[in-house]
Amino acid sequence: MGTALPPIRLAGDVVIETPVVLAPMSGVTDLPFRRLARELGTGLVVSEMIASTAMIRENRQSLKMAEVAKEMEGFGAPSSVQLAGCDPAVMADAARLVVDRGAAVVDINFGCPVKKVAVGQSAGSALMRDEQRAAAILEATVRAVPVPVTLKMRMGWDHQSLNAPRLARIAQECGIRLVTIHGRTRQQLYTGTADWDFIARVKDAVAIPVIANGDIVTVEGAAEALRRSGADGVMVGRGCYGRPWFPAQVAAFLREGVRLPDPSLAVERDILLRHFDAILVHHGEHVGVRMARKHVAWYSRGLPGSAEFRARVNALETRPAVLDAIARFYVPLIESGAERGAERGAERGAERGAGGQAARDGLPMAA
Ligand SMILES: Cc1cc2nc3c(=O)[nH]c(=O)nc-3n(C[C@H](O)[C@H](O)[C@H](O)COP(=O)(O)O)c2cc1C
Numbered sequence: 154m155g156t157a158l159p160p161i162r163l164a165g166d167v168v169i170e171t172p173v174v175l176a177p178m179s180g181v182t183d184l185p186f187r188r189l190a191r192e193l194g195t196g197l198v199v200s201e202m203i204a205s206t207a208m209i210r211e212n213r214q215s216l217k218m219a220e221v222a223k224e225m226e227g228f229g230a231p232s233s234v235q236l237a238g239c240d241p242a243v244m245a246d247a248a249r250l251v252v253d254r255g256a257a258v259v260d261i262n263f264g265c266p267v268k269k270v271a272v273g274q275s276a277g278s279a280l281m282r283d284e285q286r287a288a289a290i291l292e293a294t295v296r297a298v299p300v301p302v303t304l305k306m307r308m309g310w311d312h313q314s315l316n317a318p319r320l321a322r323i324a325q326e327c328g329i330r331l332v333t334i335h336g337r338t339r340q341q342l343y344t345g346t347a348d349w350d351f352i353a354r355v356k357d358a359v360a361i362p363v364i365a366n367g368d369i370v371t372v373e374g375a376a377e378a379l380r381r382s383g384a385d386g387v388m389v390g391r392g393c394y395g396r397p398w399f400p401a402q403v404a405a406f407l408r409e410g411v412r413l414p415d416p417s418l419a420v421e422r423d424i425l426l427r428h429f430d431a432i433l434v435h436h437g438e439h440v441g442v443r444m445a446r447k448h449v450a451w452y453s454r455g456l457p458g459s460a461e462f463r464a465r466v467n468a469l470e471t472r473p474a475v476l477d478a479i480a481r482f483y484v485p486l487i488e489s490g491a492e493r494g495a496e497r498g499a500e501r502g503a504e505r506g507a508g509g510q511a512a513r514d515g516l517p518m519a520a
Contacts, residue, residue, distance in 0.1 A: 158407045161362045161385055163301035163330045167231050167257055171196035172386025173375075173400040173407070174333070174364055175393060177235045177260065177305070185431035186448070188222045189424070190393065191230050194401030196386070198232055199305075202262050204274075205238030205247035217435070221255040231257035233303065237265055239276040239286065241293035252298045259298055261329075263287060263306035263320070266339045278339035281320060282310050288323050295328035305333040305366075308351050311340040315351065318358035325359045333364040333388050352382035364388050372406035379407065395451025397424065418456075418491065422483040425452045429475065438472055445475070455493040456486060 161169040175182060175190045177199040182190075187198035200218055207215040221232035234256035238244045248259045265277025272279065280287040295302045304324045309315040321332045334355050336347035347367025356363045365384035369375045370392035378387055387407075393399050398416060405411045416424065428448060433441035449466050453459040462482045469475050485491075 169197045171404045173404045174388040176390030190397040193398045200234045205243045208247035233258035233260045235260040237262040241289045245293040245297035248294045248298045260303045291327035301330040303331040321359045331362045336367040349378045349381040356383045375403040
């Protein structure tokens, strides 16, 4: 394959060296996950969506979500913090706060389809139906902060109002530096398949970089999404479940046509252990053990005995117990040279493409 994938310069010193982006995902892309993905070669990581109203109250949960890993700034993989809201002044204040706390980029959410956000608060994807308010929010946020502001949205509210190209142009005029398009409408939620061809219409409408998002679960899919959209990079969400190294594999394939192998089971286990402990440090042991369950399950998918392992871990409540379960599961597999079933890739593609995975895991279906 081998498509050129030049770096994206968002501002003087804010460069996305490798435009393969980890999608913002509520309940998933907390600081431990973003830090890991970045260490393993992701070009840009985006926080979970933070409600601007909660951010300006500086509530504990929002502050935690807005934390960024400062030690890795300046290495061509900036940290972005995503905000949602419908009041320009509140969004501007929230943006200042997250920049004060280290965000190198602020991302604005016009994609969230969740009723509570889109209908209850007229935020997220609802703003695609109110271009005037959308412009006011974009303008106020851009004016409020010295860092680049980006925008993530869907194709439109529904197939009768596919206004992403027009809104992208408005965003560009407001000073937005990059737009990401999830190739679905709000009404589709996570059903159907992402329309990578439509993203080309956004690309044609603007001069700022465009990132293609939706249903990228294989390196070939990433190449196809890029080819069909003509976008400047790709964003991967559910395809990173249990494999924070996937963006690096995508980048190697797009850049050099090289297929980096998955890590060995021993390395996978080590990454999982590091991820698990980072979750416990960030959230505390009590909450962390629970938060980690879905990640532990995702890593182990496709391995012999993974269903029993998952059930066991879901019943455990302490760090030593989970560490013991991980060792009992992985060590015999590593020693016997077991391999992951070949179906893992297909299984991920099929389930994640439809968004079924998040639903089954009881995760919030934001944006
Ligand atoms: C569990 C979950 C949480 C999400 N949370 C957010 C969010 O906070 N902000 C956002 O812009 N998009 C959010 N999304 C949407 C993703 O960023 C992405 O646009 C969508 O999943 C399609 O990409 P994918 O097929 O690669 O997963 C979320 C998606 C999932 C599955």
